[in-house]
Amino acid sequence: MSAPSVDLAPPSTPTSPPSPVRPSAEPLWTHGHGGSGPFGDRVYRVVIAACALFIPLLLVLLAVVVVRAAWPAVQAHGGDLLFGRTWDVAHGRFGALPAVAGTLLSSLLALFIATPLALGVAIFVVELAPMRLRALVSFLVDLLAAIPSVVYGLWGLFVLVPILRSSVMPGLERTLGFLPIFRGPAYGTSLLAAGLVLAIMILPYIASVSREVLAAVPRAQREAALALGATRFEVIRDAVLPYARSGLVGGVMLGLGRALGETMAVTMVIGNRHAIPSSLFDPAYTMAALLANEFGEASNNDHLSALMAVAGLLLVITLVVNMLARWLVWRVRRVGESA
Amino acid sequence: MSSEIALAGARAVRDAQRLRTVHARRRVGALLTVLTWCAAVLAVIPLLAILVHLLVGGASALSFDLFTKMPSPPGVAGGGMANAIVGTMILVGIASLFGVPVGVGAGLFLAERGGTRLAEVVRFVADVLSGLPSIVLGIFAWELIVRPSGHFSALAGGVALGLLIIPLVTRATEEMVKLVPTPLVESALALGFPRWRTSLVIVLRTAMPGIVTAALVAIARAAGETAPLLFTAFGNAYWSIDPTKPIAALPLQIFAYALSPYDDWRAKAWAGALVLLLLITLMSLLARSVLRARQSLMRGMAPRAEDLDD
Numbered sequence: 001m002s003a004p005s006v007d008l009a010p011p012s013t014p015t016s017p018p019s020p021v022r023p024s025a026e027p028l029w030t031h032g033h034g035g036s037g038p039f040g041d042r043v044y045r046v047v048i049a050a051c052a053l054f055i056p057l058l059l060v061l062l063a064v065v066v067v068r069a070a071w072p073a074v075q076a077h078g079g080d081l082l083f084g085r086t087w088d089v090a091h092g093r094f095g096a097l098p099a100v101a102g103t104l105l106s107s108l109l110a111l112f113i114a115t116p117l118a119l120g121v122a123i124f125v126v127e128l129a130p131m132r133l134r135a136l137v138s139f140l141v142d143l144l145a146a147i148p149s150v151v152y153g154l155w156g157l158f159v160l161v162p163i164l165r166s167s168v169m170p171g172l173e174r175t176l177g178f179l180p181i182f183r184g185p186a187y188g189t190s191l192l193a194a195g196l197v198l199a200i201m202i203l204p205y206i207a208s209v210s211r212e213v214l215a216a217v218p219r220a221q222r223e224a225a226l227a228l229g230a231t232r233f234e235v236i237r238d239a240v241l242p243y244a245r246s247g248l249v250g251g252v253m254l255g256l257g258r259a260l261g262e263t264m265a266v267t268m269v270i271g272n273r274h275a276i277p278s279s280l281f282d283p284a285y286t287m288a289a290l291l292a293n294e295f296g297e298a299s300n301n302d303h304l305s306a307l308m309a310v311a312g313l314l315l316v317i318t319l320v321v322n323m324l325a326r327w328l329v330w331r332v333r334r335v336g337e338s339a
Numbered sequence: 340m341s342s343e344i345a346l347a348g349a350r351a352v353r354d355a356q357r358l359r360t361v362h363a364r365r366r367v368g369a370l371l372t373v374l375t376w377c378a379a380v381l382a383v384i385p386l387l388a389i390l391v392h393l394l395v396g397g398a399s400a401l402s403f404d405l406f407t408k409m410p411s412p413p414g415v416a417g418g419g420m421a422n423a424i425v426g427t428m429i430l431v432g433i434a435s436l437f438g439v440p441v442g443v444g445a446g447l448f449l450a451e452r453g454g455t456r457l458a459e460v461v462r463f464v465a466d467v468l469s470g471l472p473s474i475v476l477g478i479f480a481w482e483l484i485v486r487p488s489g490h491f492s493a494l495a496g497g498v499a500l501g502l503l504i505i506p507l508v509t510r511a512t513e514e515m516v517k518l519v520p521t522p523l524v525e526s527a528l529a530l531g532f533p534r535w536r537t538s539l540v541i542v543l544r545t546a547m548p549g550i551v552t553a554a555l556v557a558i559a560r561a562a563g564e565t566a567p568l569l570f571t572a573f574g575n576a577y578w579s580i581d582p583t584k585p586i587a588a589l590p591l592q593i594f595a596y597a598l599s600p601y602d603d604w605r606a607k608a609w610a611g612a613l614v615l616l617l618l619i620t621l622m623s624l625l626a627r628s629v630l631r632a633r634q635s636l637m638r639g640m641a642p643r644a645e646d647l648d649d
Binding site: 119124144152203231260296315319 | 350375378386393470481482483505535539564619
């Protein structure tokens with residue numbers, strides 16, 4: 001590589017020194033390291049781009065595979081899948097409405113219980129707790145997220161459900177029995193049990209997102225309110241919470257997404273009955289539990305395809321909830337970063 | 340934002356006009372403080388309850404046999420879940436073999452091409468994927484591997500778990516790679532390292548402890564997953580380490596034992612849950628110690644990186 005391949009110097013001036021800039025695209029030093037310079041870079045770029053592309057591709061593939069497998073059932077049963085109340089495999093009836101209703105009701109119940117607690121924990125940790133307690137409480141609440149779903153189910157089935165059956169349910173019926181949602185035979189395994197277990201399971205997710213979002217509220221926001229004479233509570237109510245609102249909603253939605261798709265723990269405590277519950281004490285069903293119980297032993301193609309349709313519906317619902325949640329959280333973080 | 344502050348001011352004025360004393364306002368504040376304390380206590384109670392019940396329920400059935408013996412039929416004393424423990428490790432191994440490299444590659448992409456439209460899409464989809472129900476991943480792996488091959492297999496279970504950890508590893512790798520000091524990268528480039536060698540040898544090496552930590556956390560989560568394994572790994576009452584055959588897994592075993600009508604199996608479900616939690620704790624502790632090593636490494640590096648700037 002001693003002679004430049006493209007000589008820009010006019011040939012009529014042989015005295016001009018050779019150009020110090022090597023025109024070759026390949027730098028000399030790469031040979032010393034045994035690399036192949038731009039070629040290696042190209043390979044590297046293609047490989048990491050392929051890894052990155054795999055992620056959106058996976059989502060598309062997931063949707064395509066599930067929809068394709070569900071298609072026969074959608075064609076055969078149509079609206080009955082979504083609005084039918086009878087799930088009878090032997091007679092080819094696949095109405096998933098009880099499972100859809102159970103999924104929504106158990107998740108909403110869980111949100112209803114977990115949201116105030118999680119927001120309380122987040123406010124406690126970010127705004128009010130003594131410094132020493134902050135890390136400890138965060139750590140303990142985060143630990144809840146590390147416990148496997150099946151362990152929650154085990155605990156729910158053998159500890160929580162007996163307590164509900166023997167004391168909580170009779171107690172609720174005695175005191176609040178005038179409300180129809182607190183009536184009925186106390187089986188233990190019920191919508192209430194599922195809602196409680198789900199609430200514990202989604203609490204750490206809502207709490208950690210809320211914590212992040214509250215911490216992202218600029219100091220100036222708090223200081224401005226303090227300067228106007230607000231008390232600590234008024235600072236939180238009037239300056240911090242409104243600022244963080246959409247992110248907090250995002251955190252709650254993220255929890256909702258978790259609750260909707262949670263499978264094992266719910267399967268173990270909800271009672272698995274194909275009926276729309278009219279009381280919190282009634283056993284119910286969820287879409288994920290339906291899949292867990294029946295998918296492995298689906299007897300025929302019709303059944304399998306109907307279950308795929310349920311999976312597809314679950315996928316669509318959780319996808320929408322998660323996208324909305326991420327968008328809301330992302331919006332607050334972006335504003336927080338630019339402030 | 341300023342309108343909210345103005346609103347706060349207006350409320351303060353209004354409260355003052357209503358002759359609400361600072362005292363009354365402080366009392367409301369004190370009430371809130373008490374309520375958040377209650378929330379914190381209430382949130383921690385279930386954790387303690389679960390841990391106590393696990394220790395009480397599991398410790399009695401916990402024995403050396405649990406780790407070395409095969410499951411025994413109901414009513415037969417003794418027996419363990421050696422096959423399930425090994426099965427979980429094999430499943431997790433397959434998952435990491437496939438999930439960690441893809442996740443790290445995607446994380447590198449996000450860190451290096453962070454601003455592009457594609458990166459934003461990938462980041463968003465990764466976040467959304469990590470929130471999807473894990474049972475759907477199991478169904479996906481079933482349709483992709485189990486149905487065409489005609490039988491359940493450890494491979495299908497491993498792939499389902501691998502898909503689960505990819506988004507987690509991706510996002511964590513991105514965060515860790517972003518923390519690598521720029522002067523370090525620049526000096527590598529200045530020394531004539533090509534881009535790819537800089538990334539693999541300098542950037543990845545520096546970020547490695549953080550990535551290992553993130554991978555361990557993701558793997559610990561995968562180890563506790565049951566739903567993706569129901570129709571893929573399926574479970575196996577016998578000893579099997581063949582990736583093309585159904586394989587036992589600790590969470591599946593706990594599920595089966597918990598729903599069984601036999602008291603001694605239920606006791607084993609508690610013991611299994613305790614073992615599973617110990618396994619997960621072990622991984623998390625390992626992850627933490629790796630992270631601590633990384634922090635001291637970074638501390639040692641930071642001043643030198645600053646010196647380079649001068």
